[in-house]
Amino acid sequence: MDWDKLRIFHAVADAGSLTHAGEALHLSQSAVSRQIRALEESLSATLFHRHARGLILTEQGELLFDATSAMVKRLDAAAARIRDSEDEVFGELRVTTTTGFGTLWLAPRLSALYAKYPDLKIDLMLEERVLDLPMREADVAIRMKEPSQADLIRKRLMGVNMRLYASHEYLEERGIPETLDDLSHHRLICQNTNSNQVAAGAALVQQLLAFDVPSTLTVNNYFGVLQAVLSNLGIGVLPDYLTHDFPNLQRVLPDVESNEVPVFLAYPEELRHSKRIAAFRDFVTEEIFAYRKRQQERHQD
Numbered sequence: 001m002d003w004d005k006l007r008i009f010h011a012v013a014d015a016g017s018l019t020h021a022g023e024a025l026h027l028s029q030s031a032v033s034r035q036i037r038a039l040e041e042s043l044s045a046t047l048f049h050r051h052a053r054g055l056i057l058t059e060q061g062e063l064l065f066d067a068t069s070a071m072v073k074r075l076d077a078a079a080a081r082i083r084d085s086e087d088e089v090f091g092e093l094r095v096t097t098t099t100g101f102g103t104l105w106l107a108p109r110l111s112a113l114y115a116k117y118p119d120l121k122i123d124l125m126l127e128e129r130v131l132d133l134p135m136r137e138a139d140v141a142i143r144m145k146e147p148s149q150a151d152l153i154r155k156r157l158m159g160v161n162m163r164l165y166a167s168h169e170y171l172e173e174r175g176i177p178e179t180l181d182d183l184s185h186h187r188l189i190c191q192n193t194n195s196n197q198v199a200a201g202a203a204l205v206q207q208l209l210a211f212d213v214p215s216t217l218t219v220n221n222y223f224g225v226l227q228a229v230l231s232n233l234g235i236g237v238l239p240d241y242l243t244h245d246f247p248n249l250q251r252v253l254p255d256v257e258s259n260e261v262p263v264f265l266a267y268p269e270e271l272r273h274s275k276r277i278a279a280f281r282d283f284v285t286e287e288i289f290a291y292r293k294r295q296q297e298r299h300q301d
Helices: 004-015 018-025 029-043 059-083 099-116 168-174 182-184 199-209 223-230 276-301
Strands: 048-051 054-057 093-095 120-127 142-143 152-160 162-167 187-190 216-218 237-239 247-249 261-268
Touching: 004 018, 004 029, 004 054, 004 059, 018 029, 054 059, 059 261, 093 099, 093 276, 099 120, 099 142, 099 223, 099 237, 099 276, 142 276, 152 276, 162 168, 162 199, 162 223, 187 223, 199 237, 223 237, 261 276
Parallel strands: 093 120, 093 142, 187 216, 187 237
Antiparallel strands: 048 054, 142 261, 152 261, 162 237, 162 247
């Protein structure tokens, strides 16, 4: 099968338009159309339904697009490995993690990584969906559970617990709860138990809602919960990694917390020798070590 025709087919399928694919490939629309017709003839199959608004893949086209997508991801991985030099760290690094951890812990620390490697281009993808690393949806992931996919290198970074926090101003005005029953005098800010989150966090919220909580505010990520807590709206369920970066948070009901949530860093086996992956892994490991050291010092004080 002609690789060049497959490349053009993939661009057309991705764009849904001969014109847009031609612009991306720097080819005329007629040249792209000829290549697609030639590919269809060689396969004895129709790959696109053509209509006024663009092109839609046929069933046969969907099968071929799945194959070319996998090829493109593998080629991207190979190109990434080739681009990694022995002594320099540069180029694109696609990092995926949850919205909360990425927004509240990782992003504020990236200045240290860029200071060391200014030619890095980081694409930070924050979402609760677990991206497929072997299929190259991302290069490296930080996940709130141990990855189950095969062909991944994984490293346990730390453990996180969900705890109850409020702002100093809120507690001065409303008082500090001493028992779980005291939550009946406060507003609880948390994620909805049906939203995407770690199971330990959802279990803690369910436990808290069993008490007579008169008012709640639910947000679908921890960034929103944090902003509401800092705005003195109530007592929030938040991960404990926030305590150093947000000193206005005060823990309440210190005996109440979720089960520990393990945090793992993972990347595909095929990127084992990537300098960019190594640089990011070492950076995160160093930041975690510094975070743990600060926690120990606080406990000693």
